Amino acid sequence: MDVAATRSDRSRLPMWAAGVLALVCGAIVAFSGWSEWESRNAELHNAETDLGNLARSLTQHVEDSFELADSLLRGVVAALETDDGKPGVATRLQTILKSRKANLGRIRGVFAYDENGDWIATTEDVVLSNYNNADRDYFSHHRTSADRSLLIGNPVRSKAGGQWVITLSRRWNHGDGRFGGVVLATIDVAYFAQFYRQFDVGRHGSISLISRDGVLLADNSEPSSQLLGKPPIEQIPYHPTSGALHFRRPDESSDRLGFYQHAQRYPFLMIVARSEADVLAGWQREARVRLSVLVCLVALIIAIGVFLVKQLIKRQQLASALAAKEENFRLIAEGSSDIVTRIELDECIGYVSPSTMRVLGWHPSQLLGKRAISGVHPLDRPQLQEILDQLRNGTADEARATYRMRRRDRSEIWVEATVRATRRPDGTLDGFVAVTRDVTQQKTLQGRLETLAIEDSLTGLANRRRFDERLLEEWGRAYRDKTSLALLMIDIDHFKAFNDAYGHPAGDECLHSVASILADEAQRSADFAARYGGEEFAMLLPNTDAAGCARLGERIRRALHEAGIVHAHNPAGIVTASIGGAVCRPGFERSAGPASLIEAADRALYAAKDGGRDRVVMTAEVIELSSSKAPTTAPA
Known part of the structure; x- marks a missing residue:
């Protein structure tokens, strides 16, 4: 009876082996399918994360551009309203604007109009009496509305140059409160388009700057009257301030994966989108390779299984099978x-x-x-x-x-x-x-x-992402310990002119030299230097008061002078920097936050620039600097 039962069990071994083989192959196929699906989702998630980071960075870039233009507008409005009624105001303003033209940077031009739309002054080389802008929408808005806030208009063709521009305007009043005219700043749509084309969003990707009213202001395509004003999607998202988008254009067969980011300071949003086909192209190629490997593997497993079943059917002796397996193991081990x-x-x-x-x-x-x-x-x-x-x-x-x-x-x-x-x-x-x-x-x-995730590859300093993380850490530590936290913002003077004159390789070497100076001056282990963006650097100084912050800023300024990097387009003849400093005690200033420390240091930095550059200005000095400034001078 025992012998018969043993033989019966052995006869069922091939069937059991075939069942296990089918189960293993099914499990491999199921696991591979699940793994591929998860890989696809991870690819989409990574693309969404990258698009979100890009949208936030580009939003900050546009906000900085608009803030620079608004600073110029406020200065011109102040000059017009201060000198209103005085003889020669138009001539003086024209002289000031002409002198500022070389330092406008990303700003195309600045214009001043009277209550009739006639041109008073401009940075453009035109005959003022030949132009009138009373027919523009922004002029009509300011003439009929007493609101004196900044107005961001729709793209229009410039009367002075014929190119498509984004308009930013403010109203100015006579001394009795009557409408005096409009001050306008323009930014080329082509500037944003060219800037956005530097970023790789795929062959069918898009980067779109859109007003809150749904008007397309600029994107990464060539500026065109047929495209400007038309948003990339039918429904513009308003809440929350940022998020992912999934949509499809009527003329496209593939869905789009996008990310939108609303600006905090101005009425616009940024939408960065990529075609899902572009995002998944690499994954699809790799998936086909993995599928081929899987088919081969399953075929190999089946072949091995069939071989083992045949061996079981032949009822090989257990000792011989074990010896064969041991020999196979040794061959695999020695060949591995x-x-x-x-x-x-x-x-x-x-x-x-x-x-x-x-x-x-x-x-x-x-x-x-x-x-x-x-x-x-x-x-x-x-x-x-x-x-x-x-x-x-x-x-x-x-x-x-x-x-x-x-x-x-x-x-x-x-x-x-x-x-x-x-x-x-x-x-x-x-x-x-x-x-x-x-x-x-x-x-x-x-x-x-x-290392690459937290380090700036050009200067070797920490990058913006690491700076934001370190700022939150030091802010929390200062809050707990009731200590002070200081911040220096360092901006190289006339760096664009340096790049234009000596080339980008020299500009990169200049940035590297400045970074080395900052690293040398960060003498305490807690001091933290980072490249904030472009030619701007930041240095966090934990447990440092205003006097210590100012001393370190002055040491950095002197070190730059001692470095003697030639800069013919800088008044000093060498590379210099404008430095703004701010100090905060988080444990005692409960309403403040890390962003307020950056804003304070930025204000001091702009005051340093406005005061003639190549200087250190602390936040407490900004008011004194502003009160001593001539009323007709606009901030740089």
Whole structure:
């Protein structure tokens, strides 16, 4: 009876093996499908994150551009209203605007009109009497509305140059409150279009600057009267202030993945979008490769399964099958690029594959009988010993660890090992098997990626992302410890002129030199220097009062003078910097936040520029500097 039952069980082995084979293949296919779907979702999520970061950066860029234009407008309005009725005001204003033209930067032009729309003054080289702008929408708005806030208008063709421009305007009044006219600043639509084309959003991607009214102000295509004014999507999102978008244009077959960001200071939003087909193109190529590999793998598994079933049908003796498996294992181990190690119960090496010669420089015979953890870095030995203890105690059957090992030439490499307990047929432990591979290159790459995420590649200083993180950390520490936190904002004077005169390689070298000075002046371990953006740098000074902040700013300014970097287009003849400083005590100024410290330092920086550049201005000095300024001078 027992013999018959045994034979019956053996006869069912092929059926059981076929069932297990089908289950394994189905599990592999299901897992691969799930993995591919998750990979696709991760690709879309990463693209959404990248689009969000780009939208926020571009929104900040536009806000800075509009703020620069608004500063110029406020200065001209103040000049007009202060000198209203005085003889020669138009001539003086024209002289001032002409002198400012070279420093306008991204601003196309500045214009002043009287109550009839006639041109009073401008930065453009035109005959003023030939032009009248009373027919413009923004002029009609300011003439009929007493609102004196900044108005961002729709794109129009400039009467002076014929190009498409975005208008920013303010109303100015006579002394008795009557409408005196309009002051206008323009920014080329082509400037934004050219700037946006620097960013890779795919062949069908788009970057769109849109007003709150749904009017397209600029995008990354060539400026065109057929496109300007038309938004990229039918419904403009208003809440929340930012978020992801999924939409499809009527003339496109692929959905679009986008991200919108509303500006905080001005009525516009930025939409950055990519075609899902572009986003998933790389994933699709890789998925096809992985699918091909999967088909081959499943076919191989089926082939191996059929082979094993045939072997079971032939009723090979168990001893012969075990011997064949042992031989196959040895062939695989010796042919593998990974190190396969047999560890005995006394934790000594009983077998090691020949690949140890390539990875560690030791011949297998030189390692037999040695303790398995003898070549492990002393700091990593407790980790590996704990794994062996867990496998020995039965709390785990398999474990993985990454640690350092010493090669024969005394150099160190990083390896990743998978250690598994092996047991006899009765379940008792008889040793361990470890498969070890060299992951030094992966660890090095991982370290480089972590460095790139927080470091500016040009200057070697921390980047804007790391600066924002460090600002939050230091703000929290200052809040808890009731200490002060100081911030210096450093902007290189006339850096655009430096780039134009000496070229971008020289500009990069100049930025690197300034960064080296900042790094040298950050003498305390807590001092933190970062590249804030472009030619602007920032330095956080924990537990520093206003006097200490000003002293450090002055040291930086003097160090720049001592560096003597030639800059013929700077009045000083060398590279100089305008420095603004601010100090806050978060624990006592409960209404303040990290953004308010940046804003205060920015105000001081603009005051330093307005005061003639190449100077250090603290926040408390801004009011004094403004009161001593001539009323007809607009901020730079």
